[in-house]
Amino acid sequence: AQKVTQAQTEISVVEKEDVTLDCVYETRDTTYYLFWYKQPPSGELVFLIRRNSFDEQNEISGRYSWNFQKSTSSFNFTITASQVVDSAVYFCALSESSGYSTLTFGKGTMLLVSP
Amino acid sequence: DAGVTQSPTHLIKTRGQQVTLRCSPKSGHDTVSWYQQALGQGPQFIFQYYEEEERQRGNFPDRFSGHQFPNYSSELNVNALLLGDSALYLCASSLVQGERHNEKLFFGSGTQLSVL
Numbered sequence: 152a153q154k155v156t157q158a159q160t161e162i163s164v165v166e167k168e169d170v171t172l173d174c175v176y177e178t179r180d181t182t183y184y185l186f187w188y189k190q191p192p193s194g195e196l197v198f199l200i201r202r203n204s205f206d207e208q209n210e211i212s213g214r215y216s217w218n219f220q221k222s223t224s225s226f227n228f229t230i231t232a233s234q235v236v237d238s239a240v241y242f243c244a245l246s247e248s249s250g251y252s253t254l255t256f257g258k259g260t261m262l263l264v265s266p
Numbered sequence: 267d268a269g270v271t272q273s274p275t276h277l278i279k280t281r282g283q284q285v286t287l288r289c290s291p292k293s294g295h296d297t298v299s300w301y302q303q304a305l306g307q308g309p310q311f312i313f314q315y316y317e318e319e320e321r322q323r324g325n326f327p328d329r330f331s332g333h334q335f336p337n338y339s340s341e342l343n344v345n346a347l348l349l350g351d352s353a354l355y356l357c358a359s360s361l362v363q364g365e366r367h368n369e370k371l372f373f374g375s376g377t378q379l380s381v382l
Binding site: 188196198244259 | 299301306307308309310311314322324354356358370371372373374375376378
């Protein structure tokens, strides 16, 4: 069975600090997909990134970067120079190749960025 | 281009009642998935509809049922409501492209269901 663990329940930082959100996953599949979603107070889940299991290159998109390490089954997310607008709940999710786009989510990490 | 829309936004029901939630997928999408998100938890997969049929189902009882219409919109029905059914119900749409099922999901803002 697949599982996603986000050990950090809540993180508080001051604006402009860098912050890393941890994600550890478990799966028996060799082909799978990893995702990060952002959930602002409005409730809608906003897609941030999808990474397949064969692509271990780190990715950077503006202030966001992701570190995928198969050896430790981790897919961590770093926000550089955090801003108040980054305050939200962030979810890591896993989809196996046979999952027809069904996602298994972690419990989420609430990020609070204060001015 | 409208995204995923859900109705109603909020709903209050009492135990034992039945409820119907509605979802219109993003324009061009043909697959609808439903997720339940309890307070402080991550979303949990309920089921997925494609070509008007339930294609996959998560670990939810038969009290949870659904339907997909020819225009790809979908309904989620919950019978005999329990207090534990109180949650945010999220609808997500996607587009199947050949063998590529794992496209990113587009989520709606959800329906907040409170069961008293």
